[in-house]
Amino acid sequence: MYMLCMCYVCNIVIFCTFIFIQIQGGVRSRPTSVDLYMRQLVIHEILQDAAQLFPKREIVSGDVRLTYADMYERVLRLANRLDQMGVKPGTVVGVLDVNTHRYLELHYALSMLGAILHTINFRLPPQDIIYTVQHAKDEWIWISEPFAKLHASIRPYVKHLVWLADETEVANGTLKEFYQEKDLIYETLIHDGQALLPETVETITEQSPYSIFYTTGTTGKPKGIRYRHRDMVLSPLQILHHLSLHPGGAHIDRRDTFMPLIPFFHIHAWGTAVFVPYLGAKLVLPGKSTPAEQLALIRKEEVSWSNMVPTQLSMLLDLLAPGETLSLKVLTGGSPLSKGLARRSAERGIQFSLIYGGSDQLGTGISVIPEHMALNDPDALEILATRTRPLPMVNIEMRSKEGHLVPWDGQTIGEIWVSSPWLPDGYLNQPDESAYFYRDGRFRSGDLGVRYPDGSIYVVDRERDAVKSGGEWIPTGVLESILSEHPGVKAAVVLARPDEKWGERPLAIIVPVSSDPRNPNDQQDLEKTLRAYLKALTEQGRLSSYWVPDTFVFLEELPTTSAGKIHKTALRQQLGLS
């Protein structure tokens, strides 16, 4: 509820606004500053609208249950306290946390102040985390319990350290050993603040910087990318709208309950920090949790929609009892979805869509069921697992090595160049890298794909992972997917091996399901089986004969990157390929 006082002085109308937020039936009054700015595409207005239109919808975070109205009040208090403590437009605030309500609140409180949210990639090695804290010029660092041990190495570089906890947790709990007197406590800041919209809110425009993130980067130092408010409004909303406009596995309905398993640090949990409040839907935040705990939450809170990388999806499926199904819609991506995993998901009742994008380009495409296809068409599953269609307002060009635009024939491989209204303009303080990757108003993704006549894109592989054999690209992603379908294969990777005659030839690395990788006979048998399998597929026309790997290597497990993807660079080093 709102009230508004009007004063007439010399025919000039002055409005003094007081906001009364309706909280679970009760009414508390707290005045806010004057609301004189034209509505912009700024992040905090998303929560403001949610608190107004969906005040009683829930946010569940561990043992905490909040409504959007509750959260908005906490956000106002936090912003007010931070305002008093000198957080200004441009102040950089680093956060080390899993997906909790406190992290979500910071998304909105910092927005009101024009401060820049540095979502720290906690999967980076500690020295890289410290590098990003220094490079982004973080003045504040906010740490939750799982990352408490990092406090000592980060302290020297920041002015303020805040524990994402309450006083009891700090005084008596696991944080006691880390706490220092000058440190601040999250819940105390909220307690001390007043639910007043800070005056700076009027100075924030949609062009203001909103957040900063550092890409993992398989080589060299992490690269920083800044997102503006409008980027983080438009891009997440287009993910939502795309999933709502087109039939597909992760189709969104306003009645869904959302649980992001993608961490907030990664493009704000692929935009869910923004689009779930925008939709006014119930949000479940899993905090630090094991796959088993996440599965229990899905059941308890009736979660119907989640996002996760294929590795997480595979782990979730592993937890299901034989024959058990799970009614869940999943948006997955980050690495290709193998046909084996796609089939397993479908068998267990999980519907999925594939998203293509990345920190440097944001959301770009999501798989949909094509117009000409019935929803239950048997081919729909494969298309949902492999072919993404550009989000509305995204324009994609597929260019050959020589710079020509390649035909939309579902065969010719090109590099993906992306243009959109939310494209970042480059890497922070890295003019050379920026100039290379951001050209002509487009981002050069380094990803290779083929484009189908309906405009959908099959990402065959990262450029650096692709195999160029005799002047022709071999799509290693396709090969990996085909190999993973074989019942004897748990995981498969295909890498380029230098070859005198052909330039490069494909090498397959196989993690078998059951054979003993140290037993050469087992390996030889599996290799023989796989070669016969690939030969049969070649005869069926599903792959070209020159795509068949020359060499097979068998491993017990594959190295992974900090983001949970297969670490191809490490694998290459392990096999002496680079």
Place this chain on the structure above:
Amino acid sequence: MYMLCMCYVCNIVIFCTFIFIQIQGGVRSRPTSVDLYMRQLVIHEILQDAAQLFPKREIVSGDVRLTYADMYERVLRLANRLDQMGVKPGTVVGVLDVNTHRYLELHYALSMLGAILHTINFRLPPQDIIYTVQHAKDEWIWISEPFAKLHASIRPYVKHLVWLADETEVANGTLKEFYQEKDLIYETLIHDGQALLPETVETITEQSPYSIFYTTGTTGKPKGIRYRHRDMVLSPLQILHHLSLHPGGAHIDRRDTFMPLIPFFHIHAWGTAVFVPYLGAKLVLPGKSTPAEQLALIRKEEVSWSNMVPTQLSMLLDLLAPGETLSLKVLTGGSPLSKGLARRSAERGIQFSLIYGGSDQLGTGISVIPEHMALNDPDALEILATRTRPLPMVNIEMRSKEGHLVPWDGQTIGEIWVSSPWLPDGYLNQPDESAYFYRDGRFRSGDLGVRYPDGSIYVVDRERDAVKSGGEWIPTGVLESILSEHPGVKAAVVLARPDEKWGERPLAIIVPVSSDPRNPNDQQDLEKTLRAYLKALTEQGRLSSYWVPDTFVFLEELPTTSAGKIHKTALRQQLGLS
């Protein structure tokens, strides 16, 4: 299909882009200018994307059938020709046409040039049309056959006159008598142009003005409103997204076929000129057509979605044979939907949603089925007919006469103040009017409504039409709706009659279904029946006793405005009330 040439000079990369548009299987080549601008929220990119992603989807306009790819080619040719002829950023171009493919093409060709599309309200009296042509400073005027007779009175004020026709129509058809040698012909311009993206396209930003429209205005001269590109991207898309995210009668599916019956001049047919190509759906443009012809088109082209004012909906229903149904989703608005019309629509299979908004504020709210309600709930129909929920990103305040914010109790009447990212900043060259209606970053709508706890809004009436009796507002819209439900009533209007004691009292104007309005006995009988009917409803608690009109007046028909709404000002004059 695209091709791109790359030239390396001193390590500087220069891109020369050539666009090859794939048209119905054939490939034609035409070079475009360099594509170096960052993607903005500009109108012409919507069609560009449609031509790329949905090249074969159809646009039907009279006997003409085009694909999006065809239309994009025609738009490029037209823009190129106009570029040569001196149409520049800021050039104002007036158009007098019904909903045709040519008018739609102008939407996109002028966008590429940064010219301003003046969508002339052809329902204005001729002297007002001429006033708007002069006030907007139209340099070009484009006229189609239905408006040919206006040519002579407009000619003196413009530099160029273009006939929306081909040479045959001008040489031998109905336009022959109007054509003068210096006039231009639409299809000749397209024929003479090359399908080249004009160079100016790079200078257009989302802040550039896109179109201008003059509101009807019941008093005084029409007021001009300018829309920026971003306004006409964001607002139509939010209408689409709202209709896709929430269940409701006019719910949108990408498989729908759209036929806008709202004229393009009125906010670009309530945004369909933009959001249908954005969705890549089939579009049917009815041109100049009678309701019977529109019904035939709906059946022939399998139209599943349309927009229209309640008067049009009523006329469509009148055409159906007894017991006949029509599977059509309708977005309606512009004036309240009476319960009688809502019921008739539902009985005939027509599903509808109500939109609230206007030229001065654009799309603001659309009715949805509330979260707690089943889709087939019997109350859903009434809610869809009466209560709109703000579009995402729209923020609405309901203020009392004294400026206080009124509670969301479904009872207290307040004035609607609207804020959104696409709000115009005022009326063209009318600083006083602008300052009155556009304040605090909000538009003061002059509409009265009540707000429900779920945030939805029931627009009870225009402020100037409302009745204030004894210090209390009487919602005349509610009264009109209730009266219209009575089987003896064809149409009902409630107006304020000055009253010494109460300030104002309601007066009901009734168009009876069957009684002879000149027969006093018939009138007395009906009045008696209606009074008993209202008394019963009062006893049921559906209306307050003081709402019951003191006076009943019976008329054969009601005067209507140029926009097809009931002309309350004229009615007031007719009855000696103003």
